[in-house]
Structure formats: structure tokens, C-alpha cells
Amino acid sequence: MTGTADVLVIGGGIAGVSAAARIAPDARVTVLEHEGAIGVHATGRSAAIFIANYGNATLRSLNAVSGPELEAPDFLDDTVLSPRGEMVVATEAELPDLERHLAEGTGVERLTPDEAVALVPVLRRELIHGAAIERDARDIDVDRLLQGFARLLRRHGGRIVTGAGAGRIERADGVWRVATAAGAFEAPVLVNAAGAWADTVAGLAGATPVGLVPMRRSAAILPAPPGHAVDRWPLFVSASESWYAKPEAGKLMVSPADEDPVEPHDAWPDDMVLAEGLDRFERMTTVEVTRVERSWAGLRSFVADRTPVVGFAPDADGFFWLAGQGGYGVQTSPALSRLAADLVLGRVPALPADVVAALHPGRPGLAA
Structure with missing residues (x-):
């Protein structure tokens, strides 16, 4: 039996779960996670602090958008930040x-x-x-943030399937099909939020790696x-x-x-x-x-310019990159998840056009 959705997300870290949560109100979403739980790898091992001045100019723009959302998430009853410096x-x-x-x-x-x-x-x-x-640098309660996004996803009918690492990925008739140990899953859009394994997933799908x-x-x-x-x-x-x-x-x-x-x-x-x-x-x-x-x-995980890669691949229809967050994934998750949802759903992004362009997988110098 094949599970069908509008959007498949590979990767159950903060990037994949937050993006899925923001897409779910307007599309059927399934997250496929290799491990037995979400947030096992980079997300669960983060130093967990919000630093507005962390990263390059593009990342600082994302931080500026994400900070207020972490201060008062719309899906939680209190902030996930606490004083640190x-x-x-x-x-x-x-x-x-x-x-x-x-x-x-x-x-x-x-x-x-x-x-x-x-x-x-x-x-x-x-x-x-x-x-x-x-x-104003502040600690982030990463688990509370991640689980909050997961609850938001499920509240809107989304699914998280654990023990579902991608074994084979194929595209036919406008649909991506992913074979996993938990079964096969299909959707027109495939979001690659596989963290350190994102280039591996791209290779399985026939997309050009970004040099992660x-x-x-x-x-x-x-x-x-x-x-x-x-x-x-x-x-x-x-x-x-x-x-x-x-x-x-x-x-x-x-x-x-x-x-x-x-x-x-x-x-x-x-x-x-x-x-x-x-x-x-x-x-x-x-x-x-x-x-x-x-x-x-x-x-x-970084690409050459140490800026995340977010957007549809120029060489693989329906293949969406959400990777290369480096050490910034947790603190930029509010901004990047909303951008991913806007782009996947065909909406005009709320982020400035220059920031969106700086994140695009087709920008110069990324293709391996």
C-alpha cells in the first residue's frame, strides 16, 4: 500500500518538521524520518542559543525575522527563549x-x-x-520548539512516519515515489530536509548535489x-x-x-x-x-558560502531543497519554515527578494 500526499518531507529535524507544520494548513504533508524519533541528530545536539549577530548578512536577516517568533510562537502559550547573553x-x-x-x-x-x-x-x-x-542572546528550549511544530503539523492533519529512511527515490508522471522500510510514499513535491544526508538524498533523486x-x-x-x-x-x-x-x-x-x-x-x-x-x-x-x-x-552542514539552500531545484521538477543550515537551523527555523511553505505552495514570499535569491539552490557556485 502506498501513502499519498501533496508534499513529502525527508528529514524529521527542526528544518523538516517546522516546514511541514507551516505547509500543512494548505496541503497534505507527510514527514519521513529515518530514525525512531524526530530530532535525533543535529537538532537534538544543538547548543541551543539565539544570537542575533550569528552568521553572515543573509543569516542575520533570517535571525531578525525569527527572533520575534521565538519570543512568542503562535502555536505555543509561552516563549521558548530565556535570558543568557x-x-x-x-x-x-x-x-x-x-x-x-x-x-x-x-x-x-x-x-x-x-x-x-x-x-x-x-x-x-x-x-x-x-x-x-x-x-540579548538567549537560550532556546529546542525540544519544546520542535515538539510544538510537530503538534502543529498533526493538528492540521499532517503525518510523521519514523523508521522511514529513503531507500529508493523515483519520479514518474509528475509524482515522486519514495520507497522506505515503512512502506512507499508518493507526492508531487519532495522536500529535501535531510540535514547532513541532503546531498545523498539528492543523488538518489537524480538532482545535482549542492556541495554540502x-x-x-x-x-x-x-x-x-x-x-x-x-x-x-x-x-x-x-x-x-x-x-x-x-x-x-x-x-x-x-x-x-x-x-x-x-x-x-x-x-x-x-x-x-x-x-x-x-x-x-x-x-x-x-x-x-x-x-x-x-x-x-x-x-x-554547510555549502561553500555557508548560507542555507532553500528553493526548488533548477534541474529536478518538484524537488525542493531545505538544507545547509549549518549551526543556525534552530534559530532560523521560524523564518526558513515560512519561506519553504510560501515557495512550496506558490505564494509570494514574505522575506525580501534579495534574501530569497541568496538562499536559492540555483545561485552561482553551489553545483558540485
Whole structure:
């Protein structure tokens, strides 16, 4: 028996589920997820913070649209954001990076080294030569956001099928047919929201890949430094992005901010990469890392210009790209899901035309 829909979405992360939720009021939608639950990979392993100044100019435009929606989602009874702040700290060698951050950002305030250490007392004052803070950066409750989108999808009659990884993809008579372990599914439109596997899905469908590169990002949970209550600390990051740390349920999450190109897979941390990152963190703080309580890794997938790919493929009828979100997928999901719905349903996008063009899969330099 074949499941039919108007739109099939491959991928049950925040990108696929949010887009499906926004399409569902006007079309029959089915989400196909390889794993046994949604949000298993990059979504479930996100550092989960909204930073308005994160990413290039196109991404900042998406952030500006997404921020108010995360503050008051129309499908939830309360915000998914909570206060955090992001503080950038610089050694003497990193001062050019700090100045660039201040010049490019909005709502970013310069701090003295003493002010930075007052906010995060474990920083080594003698190594801090400059700092800046975006006070409005906020934590995101990712699971609440993802499950809210899933409920919205189901409320409008949409389906999520787990254990349904795409094995074969074919197009005939204007319809995409996807064979999975959970059965076959058909629809005129196929949305490729497969995260790190998006180029693999494109290959199965006969569409030209966009040169997606999955990159591993590792993290570890450390006990809170003795004598310190960390909950009110901001996320703090080196100006050269060689490490960052963030309070997490009374402990510290520390990442080496690695971006190592890898094949798409269920990611795990490289012990040496993690150890080197923890050493960089140790050298900038008074924290002695004696115990790692837990570690993990996720894949952040980028194309060459580090901008998401959103729109119908120029070489495959009915094949829609929603990929390449890198480390920005959760915080840009409100804007990108509405854009995806507008384009799939043939509506004029609410986003400015230059932003839509910057995201299009037919833009120069993407085809592999």
C-alpha cells in the first residue's frame, strides 16, 4: 500500500518538521524520518542559543525575522527563549577578531577586561585584553520548539512516519515515489530536509548535489567549578572561536568549536579534538578539567558560502531543497519554515527578494 500526499518531507529535524507544520494548513504533508524519533541528530545536539549577530548578512536577516517568533510562537502559550547573553573574550592576538565582531554586530557592547571577569570569574584576567557582550542572546528550549511544530503539523492533519529512511527515490508522471522500510510514499513535491544526508538524498533523486559538507562539532559537560554558581553566566567564547563554554543545568558545556569535515553519520566526538579544545579552555580559565561527565558530537552542514539552500531545484521538477543550515537551523527555523511553505505552495514570499535569491539552490557556485 502506498501513502499519498501533496508534499513529502525527508528529514524529521527542526528544518523538516517546522516546514511541514507551516505547509500543512494548505496541503497534505507527510514527514519521513529515518530514525525512531524526530530530532535525533543535529537538532537534538544543538547548543541551543539565539544570537542575533550569528552568521553572515543573509543569516542575520533570517535571525531578525525569527527572533520575534521565538519570543512568542503562535502555536505555543509561552516563549521558548530565556535570558543568557553571549560574551566574546580576546587575548592580545585575538583583538582584530574582537574589533571585527564589534564592527559587524548590532546590539553588541564593548566590555573592559575587568567587566568580563566580573561576569565570568574563572577567566584569567591577565590573558583578557578585550571583550564584548550581546546581552540579548538567549537560550532556546529546542525540544519544546520542535515538539510544538510537530503538534502543529498533526493538528492540521499532517503525518510523521519514523523508521522511514529513503531507500529508493523515483519520479514518474509528475509524482515522486519514495520507497522506505515503512512502506512507499508518493507526492508531487519532495522536500529535501535531510540535514547532513541532503546531498545523498539528492543523488538518489537524480538532482545535482549542492556541495554540502557535514562538519563535526563536539561538546562535553563538566562539573561546575568549585565555589561557583554558573547559571547566570553568559555563554563565553574566544574571539577566534577556538572554544566556547555555556552554563547547562548547573554545569558547564564546553566545546572546542571544531569544524572537521566528515562523511554523514551518527556523529561521535574525536577524543583528541575534544582534549585539545578542553586544553584551550583550561589555559584561558582557572578551571582544571579533571572529569568529563558526558560528551557528544553533532554534524553542522554547510555549502561553500555557508548560507542555507532553500528553493526548488533548477534541474529536478518538484524537488525542493531545505538544507545547509549549518549551526543556525534552530534559530532560523521560524523564518526558513515560512519561506519553504510560501515557495512550496506558490505564494509570494514574505522575506525580501534579495534574501530569497541568496538562499536559492540555483545561485552561482553551489553545483558540485
